[in-house]
Amino acid sequence: MKAKAVRMYGTRDLRLEEFELPQIKDDEILVKVMSDSICMSTYKLVEQGKKHKRAPQNIDTNPVIVGHEFAGIIVEVGDKWKDQFKPGQKFAQQPALNYKGRLDSPGYSYEFCGGATTYCIMPHEVMELGCLMPYEGDAFFEASLGEPMSCCIGGFRGNYHTNKRNHDHAIGTKEDGNIIILGGCGPMGLGAVSYGIQFENKPKRIVVTDISDDRIARAKEVITPEYAKEQGVELLYVNTASMADPVKELIDLTEGHGYDDVFVYIPNRQVAELGDKLLAFDGCLNFFAGPTDNQFSAEMNLYNCHYTSSHIMGTTGGNNDDLIEANTLAAAGKIEPAVMVTHVGGIDSIAEATLNLPKIPGGKKLTYTQFDMPLTAIEDFAKLGETDPLFKKLDEVCSANRGLWSAEAERILFEHFGVTDEI
Structure with missing residues (x-):
């Protein structure tokens, strides 16, 4: 043939x-x-x-x-x-x-x-x-x-959380928690938002960041905050390029709690390091974006990793x-x-x-x-x-x-x- x-x-x-x-x-x-x-x-x-x-x-x-x-x-x-x-x-x-x-x-x-x-x-x-x-x-x-949607699903299901009572891990993003998707107004990020607002471990809030007003505008049109609210999730789109202090302003959106689940959707060192700074106690950072450079690295706060149980992982594919x-x-x-x-x-x-x-x-x-x-x-x-x-x-x-x-x-x-x- x-x-x-x-x-x-x-x-x-x-x-x-x-x-x-x-x-x-x-x-x-x-x-x-x-x-x-x-x-x-x-x-x-x-x-x-x-x-x-x-x-x-x-x-x-x-x-x-x-x-x-x-x-x-x-x-x-x-x-x-x-x-x-x-x-x-x-x-x-x-x-x-x-x-x-x-x-x-x-x-x-x-x-x-x-x-x-x-x-x-x-x-x-x-x-x-x-x-x-x-x-x-x-x-x-x-x-x-x-x-590609299965990759997004694999990310949500691959995250995990711990506790101080025993060594059991709770698999998946934290129920009723705060999620942030950094660099999330591209195709994969929007797929993640579409899934996140109906995942059984439904979060309280999903914050999606970008540095393009045009991408944010399209994102708001195709997955509206009003639709997310109907599903029981607060959905916020924010442009971090316009923020004087992104760490403080993003954490303020969670009433000072920080983010239980951080997804890094672009292979950028500064974005990965920002994600690390946004983690709540027992927060899980998922480095989702695949870099081309096999020496790609970023600085992570290991003090917090030790004392506040923050953890870093990555998922690829579903x-x-x-x-x-x-x-x-x-x-x-x-x-x-x-x-x-x-x-x-x-x-x-x-x-x-x-x-x-x-x-x-x-x-x-x-x-x-x-x-x-x-x-x-x-x-x-x-x-x-x-x-x-x-x-x-x-x-x-x-x-x-x-x-x-x-x-x-x-x-x-x-x-x-x-x-x-x-x-």
Whole structure:
């Protein structure tokens, strides 16, 4: 079968090309990819090339398909899995494999498995680890965004708290506590807010910081403080760039208590150190943002670590349970992965968008791999719609949905390009 994919041959060497997929083995599954959102982790991969810990050393001759936030339809099932999977099923997948201690992962390590493609082959370890999952939702993009949402969920569930009576750890963010998400008006931060206001360990307050008034304004539109209040959570968006004394002013928002759970969502030393200074007694700082520099470090107050039981940890990725929870909550309308998305494009936009990801403003870049389409900001739909009927339709649908992408918008694109959910 012919496939068209974005493949990595080396550092910053991405190529969109057509090639032949081999016949699947008895323990493999062939899938049709429908949607693939672009992750900053893929940008880090292409910046590092062979130096990346998940990249094979022979990518110059056996390139890997990039993209790991993808969803689609099962096309052909090897004999080993025929009792579990059927052609025509929609799927979601968890790329954070840990197979026999190896770091191999779809979108990083496989010649024939990744998201930036029309078709790919799921290797046996994906199914053996339970990382290929039937998906019952209406929109493929929500399954794609299930992966980054699972990372946010993993962060909330990975935090922990202690007590002085025994050595038991309370897992998860502190119930009725104060949460702060530093650098939180980007796509992942908004995903965390969407989840945090409905997490069973519901906090009393979530404070979200940024240094851009524009990002804060969009955040307030897509997840309003009024909506959070209806869920029983006080939600505050603040610009720390306008604060004379960020530590004092942020702690004042908690009536002097400090923050029980601090999430650092950008890999910035000053932001990490600010987070450390904001911790309450027994506060947990989660360094969520993944740095590119393997020597990245920051100064932490070890006096407080000793005497006030503050603790520092990090989470990366989510597990199968986190992905199942993300997809279940999205299908039920309890979280909105669409708050992450600001741009939409086709398979022909993936390489350039990935190579320039830090320079492109906004949130998640969502791509559909079965057709070509320039990467387009949702906020530009109205202007483009003055002369293009497709964007006029898309603008009408998104404008009626607080400027958010939706299942209806996805269907409009599929109909326009003649894409079906058949195999």
